[in-house]
Amino acid sequence: MVDDRGQIAIDFLLGISLFLIALIFTVQFIPGMSMAGSAREGSLDYTAYRTATILVEDTGWWGNNTSSGTDWESHPTDNIERIGLAVDDDPTSRLTNSPNILSKNKTTQLMLLNENDLTETLGLYNQVDNTHFSYGYNISITKNNAPLVLNNTPVLLGETVPYDRETSKITRIVLVETGTIADFSGEELPMKAANQEEYPLIDITGPLNEEVTLYISNFNITGGDPGFKKLRLDGAPLSEVSDYLAYKISPNGTIEIIGTTGKIDNDDVVAFVIYQGILTGSQTYQLEFQFKDIEFGPTSLPVPEYQDVLTTYYEPAYLTVEVWN
Amino acid sequence: MKRLIENEEGVSVIIEYILISLICVGFFMIITINSDAVFLDTPNDVVMEREMSDVGNMMSTMITDMYLILPDNGYIDTEYRIPAKAGRETYIIDADVAFTDQIIEVISPSSGKKVRVTIGGIATTMPINGTASSSSTNHKISYESRK
Amino acid sequence: MESLKKDTRGQWIALSGLVLSLILIGLAALANQALIAGYHSSNAVLEFPKENIRELNSHTRDNAEILKSLSFEINNSTNNTVPVIFEQLFDNYSTQMETLYAAHGETVDISLVSINSNNGTYNNNSDIDVIFVNLTYNDGSTHYVSEPEVIRVTK
Amino acid sequence: MNDKAQLHTMEGLLAAILMTMTVLMITQSTAIVTPQNELAIDVQLEQIGSDTLKVIDIAPQTSIIRNNLTECVASWDTTTEASYPTNNLEILDNSISNLMPEILYNVNFAYTRNGNLTVKKVIIHGQPADNAVVVRHYVTLTNETVKTMGGGWNLADDEIKVVEVRMTTWKV
Numbered sequence: 017m018v019d020d021r022g023q024i025a026i027d028f029l030l031g032i033s034l035f036l037i038a039l040i041f042t043v044q045f046i047p048g049m050s051m052a053g054s055a056r057e058g059s060l061d062y063t064a065y066r067t068a069t070i071l072v073e074d075t076g077w078w079g080n081n082t083s084s085g086t087d088w089e090s091h092p093t094d095n096i097e098r099i100g101l102a103v104d105d106d107p108t109s110r111l112t113n114s115p116n117i118l119s120k121n122k123t124t125q126l127m128l129l130n131e132n133d134l135t136e137t138l139g140l141y142n143q144v145d146n147t148h149f150s151y152g153y154n155i156s157i158t159k160n161n162a163p164l165v166l167n168n169t170p171v172l173l174g175e176t177v178p179y180d181r182e183t184s185k186i187t188r189i190v191l192v193e194t195g196t197i198a199d200f201s202g203e204e205l206p207m208k209a210a211n212q213e214e215y216p217l218i219d220i221t222g223p224l225n226e227e228v229t230l231y232i233s234n235f236n237i238t239g240g241d242p243g244f245k246k247l248r249l250d251g252a253p254l255s256e257v258s259d260y261l262a263y264k265i266s267p268n269g270t271i272e273i274i275g276t277t278g279k280i281d282n283d284d285v286v287a288f289v290i291y292q293g294i295l296t297g298s299q300t301y302q303l304e305f306q307f308k309d310i311e312f313g314p315t316s317l318p319v320p321e322y323q324d325v326l327t328t329y330y331e332p333a334y335l336t337v338e339v340w341n
Numbered sequence: 342m343k344r345l346i347e348n349e350e351g352v353s354v355i356i357e358y359i360l361i362s363l364i365c366v367g368f369f370m371i372i373t374i375n376s377d378a379v380f381l382d383t384p385n386d387v388v389m390e391r392e393m394s395d396v397g398n399m400m401s402t403m404i405t406d407m408y409l410i411l412p413d414n415g416y417i418d419t420e421y422r423i424p425a426k427a428g429r430e431t432y433i434i435d436a437d438v439a440f441t442d443q444i445i446e447v448i449s450p451s452s453g454k455k456v457r458v459t460i461g462g463i464a465t466t467m468p469i470n471g472t473a474s475s476s477s478t479n480h481k482i483s484y485e486s487r488k
Numbered sequence: 489m490e491s492l493k494k495d496t497r498g499q500w501i502a503l504s505g506l507v508l509s510l511i512l513i514g515l516a517a518l519a520n521q522a523l524i525a526g527y528h529s530s531n532a533v534l535e536f537p538k539e540n541i542r543e544l545n546s547h548t549r550d551n552a553e554i555l556k557s558l559s560f561e562i563n564n565s566t567n568n569t570v571p572v573i574f575e576q577l578f579d580n581y582s583t584q585m586e587t588l589y590a591a592h593g594e595t596v597d598i599s600l601v602s603i604n605s606n607n608g609t610y611n612n613n614s615d616i617d618v619i620f621v622n623l624t625y626n627d628g629s630t631h632y633v634s635e636p637e638v639i640r641v642t643k
Numbered sequence: 644m645n646d647k648a649q650l651h652t653m654e655g656l657l658a659a660i661l662m663t664m665t666v667l668m669i670t671q672s673t674a675i676v677t678p679q680n681e682l683a684i685d686v687q688l689e690q691i692g693s694d695t696l697k698v699i700d701i702a703p704q705t706s707i708i709r710n711n712l713t714e715c716v717a718s719w720d721t722t723t724e725a726s727y728p729t730n731n732l733e734i735l736d737n738s739i740s741n742l743m744p745e746i747l748y749n750v751n752f753a754y755t756r757n758g759n760l761t762v763k764k765v766i767i768h769g770q771p772a773d774n775a776v777v778v779r780h781y782v783t784l785t786n787e788t789v790k791t792m793g794g795g796w797n798l799a800d801d802e803i804k805v806v807e808v809r810m811t812t813w814k815v
């Protein structure tokens with residue numbers, strides 16, 4: 017065996033065996049690698065969908081030995097069996113006639129629930145071989161890409177969404193009760209005693225510890241440059257920056273901040289948001305709206321009271337539920 | 342004859358031939374032994390897992406959707422279609438555990454594989470029960486308010 | 489054969505071919521899996537006519553309110569009594585709904601069972617308080633029957 | 644040592660790196676973006692579409708949505724159909740696009756006239772894509788609502804008209 021021809025074949029043999037070994041391993045791993053990795057995640061495919069559906073279209077349910085109903089938000093210590101946020105007018109019947117309208121009380125109560133109750137009642141968990149483990153979740157109600165703030169708390173539950181994980185996500189469009197609003201019609205507002213121009217008045221009884229929102233609609237335009245000048249509280253001017261915000265909503269839904277130069281059309285709605293902390297005294301405040309070239313009701317009308325015309329204020333928002341393992 | 346034995350030319354070729362054959366036979370054997378596991382079982386496992394959790398999710402989602410429109414007086418029933426086999430095996434959908442645990446189980450009796458899917462809080466207000474086997478032809482979920 | 493063995497060029501090309509094919513296998517597996525993923529759950533959600541049934545129900549509720557105030561209005565100018573007017577309007581409503589649903593291949597039936605007055609008279613808007621309606625819906629695979637659907641008309 | 648074909652080796656190495664990167668990129672991206680099949684997208688579209696119509700339908704006077712669905716439908720003048728790109732129901736169009744940006748839609752009205760079904764185009768935003776989903780909602784018009792909104796429905800005082808608002812939604 018001194019012939020050294022053909023030795024190269026040993027090289028080749030070594031190479032081919034190495035290669036074959038490598039091939040066997042690859043073949044064994046490729047299918048496992050790409051498929052098994054995401055197999056577990058399959059079970060949460062529609063978890064987000066179901067959670068969002070229950071939250072948006074159901075009222076929730078509580079019950080103890082003696083009674084039960086959909087008003088779980090007012091029985092936080094009792095056994096909450098299901099969490100739903102839809103408003104309901106009849107707590108004894110199981111279903112609601114107003115899906116997609118979210119109750120403010122239910123939403124704020126949801127924020128107060130503890131982690132364990134939440135995952136349990138919303139079904140955000142799975143059981144594998146009798147070990148209970150919770151999914152990661154993120155539930156939020158957003159408006160203009162920022163969390164909606166109810167009672168000074170942003171509606172945001174759960175953890176931040178991990179970006180290296182496969183998640184299951186759904187977004188629902190809802191109307192949320194965010195507070196109250198007083199809606200006044202132009203001709204119902206009396207002008208201040210006929211001194212200079214037509215400044216309508218509204219009474220507000222304090223103390224109020226939240227934002228106050230007023231709508232004024234049906235403007236009777238009398239001049240060529242109808243607009244809003246300023247807002248006065250008991251004779252003293254309020255600051256447009258720190259005390260209140262005024263904007264108008266046109267019939268097609270566009271919103272525009274009106275400064276002292278903004279024009280008002282007769283089918284616009286002008287909204288005033290008076291910030292928290294302005295009307296905190298126990299007294300009756302009088303608001304004076306200084307408009308230009310707009311006529312309101314006669315001075316003989318009684319000054320309307322803010323509290324008498326209060327209705328619930330609804331805002332469109334997005335409820336997003338995202339779930340991961 | 343002597344010349345043949347003493348001639349060492351081509352020996353390496355024979356050795357090479359033997360070695361190659363050995364390696365190829367070895368390779369072939371490994372592939373034959375493992376082919377079932379590699380090409381059928383692993384993908385089948387994955388496919389089963391996916392299909393079963395898909396079916397479980399479908400049941401849970403349908404029950405949720407249905408619950409939200411149940412009439413106060415009356416009934417509702419809906420037929421649904423599920424694949425007869427997940428991977429290569431038949432399976433059973435078991436909702437009886439939902440009564441206590443808010444969970445729907447999809448079980449394959451032959452391999453004992455089990456996938457569980459949760460239902461979001463409905464089971465506490467309304468009993469959900471029943472089992473369905475994938476091999477039967479008609480599947481139906483129904484609710485009647487008077488029962 | 490000998491010349492092929494000696495020619496060592498192109499090894500990388502052969503190897504790239506292998507790698508490429510492996511990648512293709514992987515991709516095919518991924519694509520396949522995406523196809524399998526959630527077909528039945530999605531399909532069930534899409535096919536289950538939740539919104540159609542809910543619309544039938546909730547629109548009939550809304551409509552009952554509209555018809556109630558309309559029938560009191562019409563009552564001022566005709567000799568017919570409020571229940572008679574209401575019934576006519578309701579029949580009209582259900583025919584229109586049936587035609588609209590039929591266009592989607594769904595059979596619905598909306599029929600008025602009774603109009604209930606809290607004090608037996610039909611003089612003003614607040615007299616009618618509850619209306620009973622039978623609703624059925626059928627799209628071939630889902631059947632929905634509500635007999636009766638109790639509608640409180642209090643506005 | 645054979646030092647020929649160094650360039651080939653480099654080329655091969657580069658190719659290998661390129662391919663590994665591609666595989667990595669693909670697996671990574673599928674892990675971040677949930678692999679959604681077309682049906683799952685349809686589910687979301689249907690959900691968003693029907694939510695939008697429902698929210699507009701139930702919107703009270705005192706919200707940013709000034710006119711609810713019934714009022715929007717009542718204000719339609721019935722004679723002119725929409726033809727791309729002119730739409731003749733501005734308010735409804737605005738309300739819908741405010742609620743679901745990034746989604747395109749067409750709106751048709753379907754109603755019965757002398758017992759026959761009539762379908763009219765109202766808002767057109769283009770040709771629906773293959774994965775388009777149709778959602779619908781119903782409103783009842785009376786002469787009173789039509790008169791206050793100034794529409795052209797020409798109803799008698801004792802007539803009601805049920806209108807199906809049919810919205811086709813799709814993603815580009």
